[in-house]
Each structure stands twice: as C-alpha cells, then as structure tokens.
Amino acid sequence: xxxxxxxxxxxxxxxxxxxxxxxxxxxxxxxxxxxxxxxxxxxxxxxxxxxxxxxxxxxxxxxxxxxxxxxxxxxxxxxxxxxxxxxxxxxxxxxxxxxxxxxxxxxxxxxxxxxxxxxxxxxxxxxxxxxxxxxxxxxxxxxxxxxxxxxxxxxxxxxxxxxxxxxxxxxxxxxxxxxxxxxxxxxxxxxxxxxxxxxxxxxxxxxxxxxxxxxxxxxxxxxxxxxxxxxxxxxxxxxxxxxxxxxxxxxxxxxxxxxxxxxxxxxxxxxxxxxxxxxxxxxxxxxxxxxxxxxxxxxxxxxxxxxxxxxxxxxxxxxxxxxxxxxxxxxxxxxxxxxxxxxxxxxxxxxxxxxxxxxxxxxxxxxxxxxxxxxxxxxxxxxxxxxxxxxxxxxxxxxxxx
Amino acid sequence: xxxxxxxxxxxxxxxxxxxxxxxxxxxxxxxxxxxxxxxxxxxxxxxxxxxxxxxxxxxxxxxxxxxxxxxxxxxxxxxxxxxxxxxxxxxxxxxxxxxxxxxxxxxxxxxxxxxxxxxxxxxxxxxxxxxxxxxxxxxxxxxxxxxxxxxxxxxxxxxxxxxxxxxxxxxxxxxxxxxxxxxxxxxxxxxxxxxxxxxxxxxxxxxxxxxxxxxxxxxxxxx
Ligand SMILES: Nc1ncnc2c1ncn2[C@@H]1O[C@H](COP(=O)(O)OP(=O)(O)O)[C@@H](O)[C@H]1O
Ligand SMILES: [Mg+2]
Numbered sequence: 001x002x003x004x005x006x007x008x009x010x011x012x013x014x015x016x017x018x019x020x021x022x023x024x025x026x027x028x029x030x031x032x033x034x035x036x037x038x039x040x041x042x043x044x045x046x047x048x049x050x051x052x053x054x055x056x057x058x059x060x061x062x063x064x065x066x067x068x069x070x071x072x073x074x075x076x077x078x079x080x081x082x083x084x085x086x087x088x089x090x091x092x093x094x095x096x097x098x099x100x101x102x103x104x105x106x107x108x109x110x111x112x113x114x115x116x117x118x119x120x121x122x123x124x125x126x127x128x129x130x131x132x133x134x135x136x137x138x139x140x141x142x143x144x145x146x147x148x149x150x151x152x153x154x155x156x157x158x159x160x161x162x163x164x165x166x167x168x169x170x171x172x173x174x175x176x177x178x179x180x181x182x183x184x185x186x187x188x189x190x191x192x193x194x195x196x197x198x199x200x201x202x203x204x205x206x207x208x209x210x211x212x213x214x215x216x217x218x219x220x221x222x223x224x225x226x227x228x229x230x231x232x233x234x235x236x237x238x239x240x241x242x243x244x245x246x247x248x249x250x251x252x253x254x255x256x257x258x259x260x261x262x263x264x265x266x267x268x269x270x271x272x273x274x275x276x277x278x279x280x281x282x283x284x285x286x287x288x289x290x291x292x293x294x295x296x297x298x299x300x301x302x303x304x305x306x307x308x309x310x311x312x313x314x315x316x317x318x319x320x321x322x323x324x325x326x327x328x329x330x331x332x333x334x335x336x337x338x339x340x341x342x343x344x345x346x347x348x349x350x351x352x353x354x355x356x357x358x359x360x361x362x363x364x365x366x367x368x369x370x371x372x373x374x375x376x377x378x379x380x381x382x383x384x385x386x387x388x389x390x391x392x393x394x395x396x397x398x399x400x401x402x
Numbered sequence: 403x404x405x406x407x408x409x410x411x412x413x414x415x416x417x418x419x420x421x422x423x424x425x426x427x428x429x430x431x432x433x434x435x436x437x438x439x440x441x442x443x444x445x446x447x448x449x450x451x452x453x454x455x456x457x458x459x460x461x462x463x464x465x466x467x468x469x470x471x472x473x474x475x476x477x478x479x480x481x482x483x484x485x486x487x488x489x490x491x492x493x494x495x496x497x498x499x500x501x502x503x504x505x506x507x508x509x510x511x512x513x514x515x516x517x518x519x520x521x522x523x524x525x526x527x528x529x530x531x532x533x534x535x536x537x538x539x540x541x542x543x544x545x546x547x548x549x550x551x552x553x554x555x556x557x558x559x560x561x562x563x564x565x566x567x568x569x570x571x572x573x574x575x576x577x578x579x580x581x582x583x584x585x586x587x588x589x590x591x592x593x594x595x596x597x598x599x600x601x602x603x604x605x606x607x608x609x610x611x612x613x614x615x616x617x618x619x620x621x622x623x624x625x
C-alpha cells in the first residue's frame with residue numbers, strides 16, 4: 001500500500017517528476033559515457049603498452065631494469081622458461097635487448113633493439129600490425145624500424161643500416177642489417193627508437209652464447225597477471241627480477257590509477273550538485289502537501305512512516321531513472337563498441353598515453369554497481385532532509401494549510 | 403467513567419501577546435453522546451477538538467481519553483492512540499487524492515494490520531452505511547463535496563473508534579448536503595452507538611445534535 005501510495009504520489013505532478021527523472025537520467029547517462037570512455041582509453045593505453053613489446057611480465061637478472069647492461073644476463077633462459085611455463089600464458093619467449101646507436105650511410109640515432117625469437121615476437125608485439133612497408137623480419141639479416149626513425153636516418157626499404165652496441169666484455173660491437181620493414185604505431189616515441197631484430201643477430205652483437213637478458217610473457221587474459229606474477233616469483237630465486245608492465249612503467253600505472261580515482265571523485269561532485277536540485281524539488285513537493293500530511297498524521301500514521309513514504313518516493317524516481325538510463329547506456333555502449341569514439345582532435349594528448357585516436361568503450365560490472373549505488377545514495381541523501389522535515393510536522397499547524 | 407474528561411484544559415499561543423485559545427475547560431463526554439461545539443470564528447473550536455483528539459498538546463491541564471492521560475504520551479504512542487480510538491473528519495481536503503474512495507477508507511485498516519479479506523468486508527460495509535457502495539472505486543476527483551465528506555465519515559468510523567471528532571464537517575457543503583451529512587452522523591450515532599463531537603456554526607446542524615457546548619474566547623459559556 002505504501003508502495004502504491006508512493007508510486008501514485010510521484011505521478012501527481014507528472015511534469016515535475018519527468019523533469020526530475022530526465023535530470024537524473026541525463027546525469028547517469030553522462031557519467032556512464034564519461035566512465036566507459038575513460039576506462040576504455042585507459043584499457044587501450046595499457047593494451048598498447050603491453051603490445052609495444054613490454055608484455056605482461058618480464059624477467060631479468062636482478063637490477064637490469066634500473067641499469068640495463070649487457071653483462072646482466074640470464075644464463076640458461078630455456079631452462080627457466082621450462083620451469084615457469086603455464087597454460088595461462090599465451091607466449092613466453094626470450095630476448096636479447098640492446099641499447100646502442102643505429103647508423104645509416106648519412107645519419108645516426110640512438111636505438112633500442114629487441115632481439116627476439118621472430119616467430120613469437122610477431123605475436124608478442126603488435127608491430128606486425130603497424131607495418132606500412134615491407135614485412136616483419138624473417139632472418140638474422142633483416143631489421144624492422146619505425147617510420148620516424150626511417151625519416152631521421154633518411155632510409156627506406158632494403159637500405160643498409162648498422163647497429164653498434166657494447167658487448168659482454170665492454171667492447172663496441174656492430175652488425176649490419178637490411179631494412180625489411182617499416183612500421184608506424186600510434187606512439188611517436190616507439191616509432192622513433194624501437195627496432196626489431198633476430199635474437200641470434202643480437203646475441204652476436206652482445207657476445208652472448210645461449211644467453212638472454214629478458215624473458216617476456218604475454219598472458220591469455222589481463223586478469224591473470226597478479227596470480228601468474230606471484231607464481232613465478234615463488235619458482236625462481238632472487239637473482240632475478242620478475243616485473244609486471246606496471247613495474248616497468250610505474251609512472252604510467254600510477255597515472256592510470258589516479259585517473260580512475262579522479263573519475264569517481266569527479267562523478268561524485270557532479271552527483272553532489274544534483275543532490276541540491278533533487279532536494280529542492282522534494283521540498284517543493286512536501287510544502288505542497290502539508291495539509292495532506294497533517295491529515296495522514298492525524299488519522300494515525302506515525303512520523304517515521306510518513307518519512308519512509310517520502311524516501312520511497314525518492315527511491316522510486318531513482319529506480320525509474322536508472323531503468324531508463326540503463327536502456328540508453330546500453331544502446332550507447334553497443335553503438336560505441338561498433339563505431340568507437342573518434343577523438344582525433346585530441347590525438348596529441350592521447351599519443352602521450354599511447355592510445356589510438358579511436359577509443360572503444362569499456363566498463364566492468366563493479367563500476368556499474370558503484371554508479372548505481374552512488375545514484376541511489378545521492379537520491380537517498382537528497383530526500384532524507386525533506387523526509388525528516390515531513391515527519392516532524394506539527395499536525396495542528398499542517399492542518400491549517402489549504 | 404466518562405469517555406473523555408478534561409481538567410482545567412488550557413492552550414495558549416504566544417507571539418508578542420498571549421492568546422488564550424482554550425482557557426480552563428472542564429468537560430465530560432460520555433459514550434454514545436452526539437455533541438456539537440458551537441461558537442464564533444476564533445472561539446477555540448478547532449483548538450479544543452485538536453486537544454481532545456491528541457493532535458495538539460495542551461499548555462496546561464489534562465485530557466483523559468478512555469482512561470488514558472494523553473497529553474504525556476510520546477508522538478508515536480499518540481499516533482497509535484489516534485489510529486485505534488479516534489476517527490477524524492475535517493472541514494475539507496480530508497482524503498488522500500491519489501487513492502480511490504475505497505482505498506482511502508481501507509488505508510486506516512492497513513495501518514491497523516487487517517488482512518485483505520477483512521479489509522474488503524469492513525470497507526464495503528461502512529461505504530454501504532454512508533450510502534456510497536456504488537462509488538467505491540471512483541477516483542476522488544469524480545466525487546462531489548458531499549460524497550467526499552461521506553467518504554471521510556466512512557474512513558473515520560471504519561476502525562470502530564471510541565469517538566469521532568468532526569471539525570466543521572459541513573462548512574464547505576451547501577445546506578442540503580450539510581443536513582444530509584449531519585443526518586448520516588445522527589443515524590450512525592443512534593443505530594451503531596458511535597460517539598460524535600462536531601464543531602459548527604450552522605444552526606441547522608446544531609439543532610440536530612443532542613448536546614450543545616457553546617464556546618466564547620476559549621471558555622465554555624453553556625454546556
Ligand atoms: N498557531 C497559532 N498561533 C497563534 N494563535 C493561534 C494559533 N492557532 C490558533 N490561534 C488562535 O487561537 C484562537 C482559537 O482558534 P481556533 O481554535 O482556530 O478557533 P475556531 O476553530 O473556533 O475558529 C484564535 O484566536 C486563533 O487566532
Ligand atoms: Mg476552526
């Protein structure tokens with residue numbers, strides 16, 4: 001009965017109720033849009049980092065991340081791979097990474113070379129997808145370089161370049177390559193310094209013999225990261241460092257976390273603003289019904305029951321709004337999932353993050369739950385004071401209103 | 403024992419000067435009485451009925467209703483007491499506009515916790531008593547002023563209260579409807595033994611009641 005009464009009460013002033021519902025709906029819709037796009041952007045950015053060659057997990061000799069010297073190597077990488085391999089991993093591979101200088105006949109540039117097992121690297125990074133000319137390296141003599149680097153070096157396909165880097169004894173060592181392919185990823189940085197070569201070529205430069213300085217792991221699912229990380233740490237000793245992508249780029253990881261928190265704070269502030277609007281409307285509706293409340297109280301409704309009625313009215317409006325906005329949000333989500341949101345206007349700032357210009361939405365169930373919870377909480381807070389006011393009326397006074 | 407008894411009942415309002423809305427009233431109402439309170443506007447009729455019905459609290463003095471001293475009860479207990487022992491009819495806008503006639507009457511029984519079946523029986527019975535059984539499911543906006551007041555009477559009596567307090571129940575009705583409403587109350591009083599106190603300044607209403615209490619400036623001048 002109290003539900004029926006509350007439901008009919010909110011439809012007494014249809015216009016006002018619809019305005020309130022629209023406002024709340026627009027608020028939810030806007031927040032959802034914002035949340036799903038920002039979460040999508042962050043997810044894409046993380047994915048791009050993982051795709052850029054960082055992978056989910058990296059294993060090095062301890063101290064390598066801080067100071068990646070050639071002499072910090074893993075002696076028998078194949079044996080470790082065998083030890084830690086798990087079905088949760090999509091790819092596990094060894095690498096010989098080099099930092100050095102790349103020469104063309106006319107120019108030089110600093111370079112970061114991944115010397116990888118080419119067949120696996122093709123799946124480990126997305127560089128293959130970003131190739132604009134040529135193909136992924138197929139043997140020791142071929143190299144894949146970024147478009148910016150190609151410009152700097154003033155080279156094209158089939159041109160010769162030389163990579164020089166320190167070897168295990170500290171001597172400078174060089175190796176010549178033919179440009180097999182040129183890629184262009186969304187990140188200018190990567191296009192400028194990253195190159196891909198075969199692990200055997202890299203080993204020759206470094207003077208390695210069945211050694212590597214990195215074991216890289218790509219997981220089947222992002223979710224599995226913490227547990228796999230923990231598992232590996234237990235299996236190998238402290239001579240090695242086991243790092244997640246977040247450990248490799250702590251600043252970025254931190255930035256994403258801050259960003260997510262900021263979104264929720266931002267949303268909360270918006271909703272807080274809404275609180276005052278909702279509260280106002282409810283005060284209005286209560287003042288209009290003073291006499292009626294007087295009568296209801298006179299015939300025996302307890303103060304708390306009257307308060308509950310008002311709160312119920314608020315929650316019903318909230319639920320209707322949530323229902324309508326769920327439909328709208330669902331449509332939006334489907335639309336964006338197919339079309340994506342083209343943010344090329346902002347692509348400069350997005351590049352820093354390593355996101356592409358087209359953002360696809362992403363949202364998880366907990367975020368939706370938090371959003372719904374926040375909306376109901378805000379409505380509850382908004383109607384609490386009016387409800388208290390209604391429950392505290394002096395009946396004899398209220399009955400004088402007409 | 404009297405159904406209602408008051409002792410030196412006073413209600414003062416203070417805003418700059420003191421207004422003695424009710425000023426030292428001693429009154430006894432017995433079961434089955436059919437009483438009118440008359441007096442000019444501002445004489446204290448509404449205030450007195452509110453005090454008797456536990457809607458308002460006295461400044462001084464006591465109201466004993468059915469053996470209970472009500473002025474010291476908590477708001478919660480008072481609500482409970484009003485629900486179980488008193489029926490109210492006001493001058494106008496008595497009813498919850500979003501509910502039908504049936505639902506308005508039923509509301510009291512829901513608060514009292516009656517089952518759906520019991521409610522249906524009781525509500526239909528009182529609606530029949532007030533001659534509205536055919537209009538039970540009409541929205542209130544489709545009822546005339548006289549019909550609405552009769553719904554209010556039905557709501558007041560459906561819980562079988564000790565007493566019905568009616569504050570100028572006929573003031574917004576034309577004389578034909580006003581007389582019909584008082585006749586209805588009189589019939590309910592005579593046939594079912596329901597105790598009524600109603601305030602009015604309509605003589606044709608007054609002359610149909612059995613006891614008349616005259617109020618002037620918050621004092622009883624004739625009882
Ligand atoms: N809330 C109030 N504040 C001040 N004075 C009031 C208040 N309520 C009633 N009064 C005064 O009390 C007196 C009695 O009022 P009331 O009981 O409404 O009279 P009646 O119902 O006979 O017209 C009047 O003088 C009125 O002005
Ligand atoms: Mg009055």
